[in-house]
Amino acid sequence: MAWRDAKASRVRLLLFMASIILGIAAVVSIQLFRDNLKDNIQRQSKSLMGADYLIDINETPNERAQFIIDSLNPVATEVNFVSMIAFPKNGGSKLVRVRGLKGMFPIYGEMKTQPQMAAASYQNNGGALVDATLMLQYNVTPGDSIKVGVITLPIVGALNSLPGSSAIMSSVAPPVVIPYNLVDKTELLQFGSRKEYQYYYKATAETDLDELDKVLDPMLDAENADLDTHTSTSRRLGRRYENMGKFLNLVAFIALLLGCVGIASSVHIYIREKLKHIAVLKCLGASRQQSFFIYLIQIASIGIIGGVIGAIIGIGIQAAFPYLLKGFLPFDITVTITTQPLIMGVVLGFIIAILFALLSLLNTWFVSPLEALRVSDPNGLKKPKLARFIVFVTILLFLFLFSYWLLKNVTYAVGFVTGMLITFAILAGIASLTMKLIKTWFPKSWGYTTRQSLLNLFRPNNQTLVLIVAIGLGTFLISTLYFTKDILLSKTAIGNTAQSANIILLDVQPEQEAAITETIANNDLEVIDNIPLVTMRIHSVKGMLAKEAQEDSTVTIRRWVYNHEFRTTYRDSLISSEELLEGSWTPNVIPGEVIPISISDNVAEDANVTIGDTIVFNVQGVLMETVVGSIRLVDWGQLQPNFSIVFPNGVLENAPQFNVLTTHAPSESSSAQLQRNMVTKFPNVTVIDLRQVYTLVEDILNKVSWIINFMAFFSILTGIIVLIGSVRTSKHQRIKESVLLRTLGAKNKQILKITALEYLLLGTVGSLVGILLALISALLLAFFIFKEPFTPSVIPFLVFLPFISLLVLGIGLSNIQSVLKSSPLEVLRREA
Amino acid sequence: MSKILKINGLEKTYVSGAKQLTVLQHISFDVIKGQTFAIVGPSGSGKTTLLGLCAGLDTPNSGNVELCGYNLNTLNEDQRAQLRNREVGFIFQNFQLLPTLTALENVSVPLELQGAKHAAKRGMELLDQVGLADRFHHYPSQLSGGEQQRVALARAFSNTPSILFADEPTGNLDEETGEKVIKLLFDLNKASNTTLVIVTHDLDLANRTQQILRLKGGKIIANQPTTV
Structure with missing residues (x-):
């Protein structure tokens, strides 16, 4: 019976399933990606660091620090600093990170060079390993030479990868590895120079790294040194992507909530239309359980099927993430696909479908067979107070548990659920207020069509509450996501104007100041x-x-x-x-x-x-x-x-x-010219070309923006489908009235006007309130969760408000197309 | 005697998948202005379809319908709607009141659609005539079946129609209430000199009209004046 009944309503049920599919797809893809990211960071943390732990210090270690460093027996030692280098072959110069290394580094992971043997031989040969991309850029090959400070070294190999160098860092200052004993000879480490000493260690199997950190870190802190273990590095790396993770969680939460709103609103109207059928079934002898289970089975099946499809789509989406994020992450991500997300999708789809349909499903229990015999107001049904209360509490509990599962923070989870409750209450309050205001200030002297539209908003069979809450919640979630996306992306707005400096010269000694100022002037710069x-x-x-x-x-x-x-x-x-x-x-x-x-x-x-x-x-x-x-x-x-x-x-x-x-260097060539002059005359001065940094930062942020935009718009799409579903399911509410008006002589224009005004009002009120509430919620999210400043975008007001209002209007008008296109008799018979 | 409704060679066929279902064929008859006219026949004989075609609620596959001097085939849907609004009244078996409107508002709808100024006043007068003046602010769901049909009756007469179509007007009412509604219908009809076309199973009701058209299997089997 459930199947037979569902077949007849398949279009409406498909829209209902779409809400579940998109919600589940977002949750599964985001959850899987987060898990994969975490696993990969943990798995690769030793290779990322190149050791079990390291001690780093930004100055030459004092006696006590040196004692601690030596007593732990470092396997490798490094001093690194940022400096300009030059390629004598073609006069090219570039800001690089010079890494002076001795000993067996890396202990874990691999130093990949071309030729391969260069990684093992450079220390004995006294040669340099130069970042492979840099060599390509400057057209140098192994065998050419590189000038580092005052010394010139042969390039013995191209460096393809090295633990401790991320793609981001390498793009700003690509690594150049030289033997440790040659660092002093470069004469680059002078007063005020920024440098970092790092000592790499291999831990024994028995070493408890957290314990070691606890004991040694305070001692090293006292000597201005620091201990880093690979475990703490993986934690720190995880934190680096924290805000993005928080945003993705928010997307998952919102996508699922949108799905839930879709389920609740479509089932509400679906069941309301089915009450007469249920009454007939009861007249024919169906028990309360039987009629309840017919619809419960329908909803549960859709939940399960939607969950499976959503999980499969989610798996597909998450597989694309690592490709999109290449370059942003300092390591490669291996995607592992397990059966767990599929199970999670199915279970989640089943739970949300049942839970959010239950309030409406309960009505089937209390339908009297008498309803089959008389016309009555479906809102006048007896409401099972206790059962509804229990369902309501269960929904809140589910929302809390779901947000806790995503956020792992009780306060945030409670905050999210309370926020949703308040939003829901405000929207319901606004809907009631709208009805009351229209009723109180009803414009009796206005034209019939306007009055009929307004009457539809508060009279029996009105859909004001359901649609304002559904449209409002949908718009609220979409706009919150948009505002939040803006919070995260506001950092991408970096100034690069003609008036602002784009070349920075660091470490200029007082005695060099006049000469450098002159050099800058000689390059026609200021x-x-x-x-x-x-x-x-x-x-x-x-x-x-x-x-x-x-x-x-x-x-x-x-x-x-x-x-x-x-x-x-x-x-x-x-x-x-x-x-x-x-x-x-x-x-x-x-x-x-x-x-x-x-x-x-x-x-x-x-x-x-x-x-x-x-x-x-x-x-x-x-x-x-x-x-x-x-x-x-x-x-x-x-x-x-x-x-x-x-x-x-x-x-x-x-x-x-x-x-x-x-x-400010106006062009790339003027910047290159200045850099060449500086590296020749003042090798200790570091020249940073901010244009390269701007480009790089923009590139990285563009990638992050892409992901954020993709996920945000994925959820916004869910929201739009939910809105279409909600408004579409209200179709049958108005169709019969329109056809009756048609029978009584109403023209197309009159019917269109009555319908248009009703939906336009519902769309505008719902979306406006939704956006205003989103503004408040985004402000709270910016302050409490992302801890970033918030400058609201006008896009939701300029784009979402008219778009959603027109979308609702469009769907409303398309709902009555059958009335306008078919003969009244045909529609009357169909609707009967 | 002028003819208000002229039906000539009417045919109606519905297509369901590959199948064609002919509901009406070779239907021709006339209704004289001011006449009371009944269409009777067993279920599935095409009574309601014929009523819908006569009132311009649907279009035939072939044949002509001339209502109040207008050939419906030449009118578009909006023009037919306008004609209905001006000249036609309807009564349905299941009342078909607008659930969002009160009794008075339901009665006033046809006049409101015309843009008439005193729609409410006229609505109140008609509600008074059907004995529901004190229930003017009630919604359909707050009225009994008989009361709803009386409101529908008042609505049908609100635009002082030239012709009134009634589809099984007592089909959903008990005998006593049905009788009251029918009495009201005939009284109002007499008072307004309206042509009345009733579709019914009830032969007693049909016999109260001046002319009876009998349908079977979509064809006319008799069209004769009542013997009373």
């Missing part, structure tokens, strides 16, 4: 900024020394604050990437007065200081007392020199310092 840099360490915070802070467990100053070598600057004004949060900015200070400094909000938080607190700095041996004069919000994402600590003018002018110069 120095935009000349930023002085003074390195210093924090000696005490609010009178508390580092040692005292470490011994006092009640002190909440983060340890890095004392260990970090701050690169500070001085100037008299804020720059575009800064915003004053607290206190006042002091441009200049007279010698001998209190020195008010400006600190970034993250330093203020980690050092636990506020306006007026004292901080004493150790400026290369000289102690300098300052007070916190202002706290700034710094947009570190802007590609320009940003500082956590800024002094006013009049304090640091005579301190040992070096400079950062910026300029």
Whole structure:
């Protein structure tokens, strides 16, 4: 019987199934991709690091640090730094990461070179391994030479891959590997140079890496060194993709919820239309269970079939992710397909279909056989209060468990469910308010067609509540996704204007400043900024020394604050990437007065200081007392020199310092010319061409945007199908009325007008409220979940609002096409 | 005596898959203005189809229908709708009231569609005539079957039609209520001098009309005045 009944309603049931298919497809694909990403990170973490663990330090290790490093017996040692190199063959120059290596590195993974044997021989030969892409770009081959600092080395091989170098890093500063003992001879490591020493270790089978980290890290921290294990690296790598993961989870949650809305609204109207059939079945002797199970079996079967199809589509989609993300991830992803997602899809499809159909299905239980004999209002059916309450609570419980499964956080899960409840309640409230307002302020003097449309909105058999909630929820979820996508993608908006600097020259020594300025001028370029840099360490915070802070467990100053070598600057004004949060900015200070400094909000938080607190700095041996004069919000994402600590003018002018110069090169050739001149005359100065970084960052972000857009629009498609389904299922509600009006003499235009106004009002109210609610939810998501600033896009208002309103109108009008095209008698008979 | 409805050589065939089902064939008859006319016949004989064709609710495969001087074949759907709105009243077996409208609004619909100004006033008068003035604000679901049919009756007369088509008007009512409705129908018909075409199984009801058309298997087997 269930099958026979379903056959007659297959179009409506197919739309209902589409909601399930798309919802499940999104959940399965995202969940599978996340699992694969996590598995791959864990599996490849040793190869990514090249060792079981490493110690890294940004300065030459002191005696105690060296003792710890040596006592653990490192297998390999590395010092790396960013520098300019040159190819004498053609005069080409490029910013690279020089990696001076000794010992057996990598311990895990592989250094892939061409020729293959170069990886094993370069240390003994005194040759360099150069990034393969870089060699292609500059048309150099093994046998040519490379100038690193003041020395020139033979290139012994092309470097195809090396643990510790990601595609992103390699694109900005491709790796060049040289023997460790040649690093000093390059004379590149001077005062103020940024460098990193890394010591690689192999752990024994018994070593508990987490325990080792716990014991050694505080000791190494005290000596400004750090311990990294491959397990912590895999955790950190996982965190790097956290926001994207959160977004994908949100997509999965929303796609499934859209599916649920689709199920609930279509089953609601479907069952309402079936009540008469059920009454007839009961007249013919069907028991309550029998009539209930006819529809339960239908819904459950659709849920299962939808789940299977959705899971298969989901598997297909997730298989495409690794190809799309190539270059963004520092490792290759191997996709494994198991039966688990299929099972998950089927179970989820079954559960959501039943659960969200149950409120409507319960009505079948209480249909009186008498309904077959008389015309009555389906809304007037007895509502099983307790059963409905239980179903409602079960739905909430499911939503909570599902969001907890996705988010692994009770607070977020409760927040999501509460948010959905509030949204639902507001939408239902708005629907009721709309009906009440129209009823109260009913325009009695308006034309008949307008009045008939408005009457349809609040009179018996109205679909205002169901459609406003369905359209509103659909639009809310779609718009939330769109706003959230914007939050994540806002970072892609990077400025690259003619006025802004696109070349940065780092590590300019004071005695080189004049000559470099002249070189820039000789290249027909202009120095935009000349930023002085003074390195210093924090000696005490609010009178508390580092040692005292470490011994006092009640002190909440983060340890890095004392260990970090701050690169500070001085100037008299804020720059575009800064915003004053607290206190006042002091441009200049007279010698001998209190020195008010400006600190970034993250330093203020980690050092636990506020306006007026004292901080004493150790400026290369000289102690300098300052007070916190202002706290700034710094947009570190802007590609320009940003500082956590800024002094006013009049304090640091005579301190040992070096400079950062910026300029704007209008073309690639002018940039190349400047780089060639710089690398020849000033090999210690690092030249960063931001144009390359802009292109690279844009490329990476484009890939991420693509995935985010793809998944967002996948869900938006689900939403649109759900909307079509919801409005389409309301077809039979109005068709009989339209044909009756037709019989009584209504013209096509009148019927169209009555229908159009009703659906246009429903579409506009539903989508407008949905978008407004989405605005609030996106604001909350930005603040609590993504922790990013939120600037709302106007697209949902300019595109979604008219599009969804017109979509609803279009479906509404297409619903009555049969009335307009067929003869009234034909439709009356069919509908009967 | 002018003819308000002229049917000539009417045929209607429905196509279901590869099968053709002829519902009406060689149907020709006339209805005189002001006449009461009954169409009788067993189930499946094509009574309701014929009524629909006469009222312009459907189009024939061949033959002509001339209603109130208009050849329906030459009119499009909107023009036929306009003609119905001006000249025709309907009563259905299952009442066919608009569930979203009150009794008064249902009665006023034909006039509202014309854009008439005093639709509500006329609606109230008709509800009063069918004895439901005090139930004007009730929805169809709040009325009994007899009451719903009385509202439908009031609606049918609201546009003072030249011809009224009634499809089994008492089919869903008990005998007593049916009798009341029929009395009302004939009274209103007499008062407004409307032509009445009734489709019915009920021979007693048919015998109260002036002319009876008998259908069987989609063909006319008799068309004669009642003997009363």
